[in-house]
Amino acid sequence: MKSLKRHLAVLLGATAMLAACGGGGQQIDPFRPTRIIAFGDEASALRSDGSKYSINGTDTTTGAVTCGLNPVWTQSLATFFSLVFGECNADKLATPTGRMYAAAGAKVADVAAQIDRQFALDGFNNKDLVTVLAGANDVLELYAQYPAQDAGTLGNAAQARGEQLAAQVNRIVDANGRIILSTTQDMGLSPFALKEKAANADTDRAALLSELSRRFNAGLRLKIRNDGHYIGLILTDELMGTMSRYPSIYGASNSTDAACLATSLPPVCTDKTLVANATATSHMWASDRLIGPLMHSQMGSQAATRASNNPF
Numbered sequence: 579m580k581s582l583k584r585h586l587a588v589l590l591g592a593t594a595m596l597a598a599c600g601g602g603g604q605q606i607d608p609f610r611p612t613r614i615i616a617f618g619d620e621a622s623a624l625r626s627d628g629s630k631y632s633i634n635g636t637d638t639t640t641g642a643v644t645c646g647l648n649p650v651w652t653q654s655l656a657t658f659f660s661l662v663f664g665e666c667n668a669d670k671l672a673t674p675t676g677r678m679y680a681a682a683g684a685k686v687a688d689v690a691a692q693i694d695r696q697f698a699l700d701g702f703n704n705k706d707l708v709t710v711l712a713g714a715n716d717v718l719e720l721y722a723q724y725p726a727q728d729a730g731t732l733g734n735a736a737q738a739r740g741e742q743l744a745a746q747v748n749r750i751v752d753a754n755g756r757i758i759l760s761t762t763q764d765m766g767l768s769p770f771a772l773k774e775k776a777a778n779a780d781t782d783r784a785a786l787l788s789e790l791s792r793r794f795n796a797g798l799r800l801k802i803r804n805d806g807h808y809i810g811l812i813l814t815d816e817l818m819g820t821m822s823r824y825p826s827i828y829g830a831s832n833s834t835d836a837a838c839l840a841t842s843l844p845p846v847c848t849d850k851t852l853v854a855n856a857t858a859t860s861h862m863w864a865s866d867r868l869i870g871p872l873m874h875s876q877m878g879s880q881a882a883t884r885a886s887n888n889p890f
Contacts, residue, residue, distance in 0.1 A: 609890040611707035611756065614661045614676045616652045617692045617746075618711040620844075621763070621869065622680035624650065624665035631682060631844040631868050633837060633858045643848060648858050648871040652680070652709050654878025655758065655885065659707065682845075685715045686743045693746055702755035707885060710747055711814070713740065713762025713798070717790045718867070721765075721783075729786055736790040740797025748801075751808040756890040758881045759802065761795040763869065764788055764815040767822045769836045770866040791815060810884035814877055821862055821873065830862055830872055837861035837870055844868050 616622045620631035628645025635647020645666035649657070656663060656676050663676035679692035689712045702708065716739045720732045727735075740762075750757055765771060766788025774783035795815055802809055825833040835853070838844060842851035843865050849858045864870040 609707075609756065609885060609888070610705075611659055611661065611885075612675065612705040614652070614656045614659065614663070614707045614709065615696060615702075615755075616663075616676070616678050616680045616709045617689050617696075618680040618709070619684040619688075619715055620680070620682040621714065622650060622652045622709060622711050623682060624653065624663055624678050624680075625845055626665055628666045629845045632847075632864045632874060633852070633870050634845070634848045635858065635871075636848050636850055641850070648849070649874065649878065651711075651760075651874045651877035651881060652678075654875065655707070655709065655881045658878075658882040659885070661707070680709075680711075683715055684712060685719065686712055686739045686746070688712075689743065690746050693749060697749075697753070702750055702753040704754045704756060704890075706755045708750055708755045708757045709760070709881070710743070710750075710757060711760040711762070712743055713791070713794045714765055714867070717762065717765050717787065717794055718770075720790055721787055724786065725780060729781070729789070732786075733789060733793045736793040737797035740794040740799075741801045742797075744798050744801035747798075747809065748803045751803050755808070756885075756888075757809045758812065758885055759798075759809050760812045760814045760877065760881075761798065762791055762815065764791045764818045764822075765867070766791060767818055767833075767862075768867055769834060769863050772834060773866065807889055810881075810888040810890075812877060812880045812884055817876055817880065818862070818869075818873065821876070825862060828872060828876060829859065831860045832856070833862040835861060836863050836865045838865050 624630055630650050633648055634643045637644045661675040662671055663678050664674035665678055667674050720735050747759055766784045771784040771787045821828050822833045837852050837856040838847035839851050859872045861870050862873055
């Protein structure tokens, strides 16, 4: 028995030494990106003056809009890795470590052009953290064709656009970039969708917008080339569904109405121009189509977790 114990002790010691030298397994270094590049629409965007398409935060002393307050999800992700977009460069870095291509109104075709611009500049590498979120404007554009186009036709078109976005994501994969990809928002949960539902008796317009969002995401998820080493996926549509049903879990009090006054919509909306009883974090939606800081915070947290844990 003593001999067996000595044999096991020697064996375990040898195994520990082997592992310490790199044998018997593979050590994965933490992902430390040196640059962040954001593609997509207004949900990811910072404007040149640092304002955003959400609820802008203001300094409590001066009242001035401060770009670092109420960050959009791409900002939160950048901050997690100590990266900085030039549009909100508080420390006046000579060379900011973030590039912002995301822009208001962008659809899938515009994202393709954004990516083309980056390829023409200096491409991608395995230390680039790339964010991609688009589809909401495509869904809204397709919805506007109803009822001239039937729901089935529009659903097929939405899925095709999701597939087109997947093709753009795959271009970045092929170029060795590391991607945090978000599913598009469930636009059927938006205040816009609820107003459309109330104003039209022909069909449940909110359900139609949710279905178009679902079909877009189905096309996207089916076609991305994802082996786990290049793409970290965050399920924004599912997060929104949970927050919509159980807002109090996330510290929200309202998941159906817009927080911004109709006379002060994003990007000029601030925490001083909100409807009665609203705060920057009380509502899921900033406007009838745009998400607020609370949703951005949840997305940013999920994105940071995914980027940290994914085997990039």
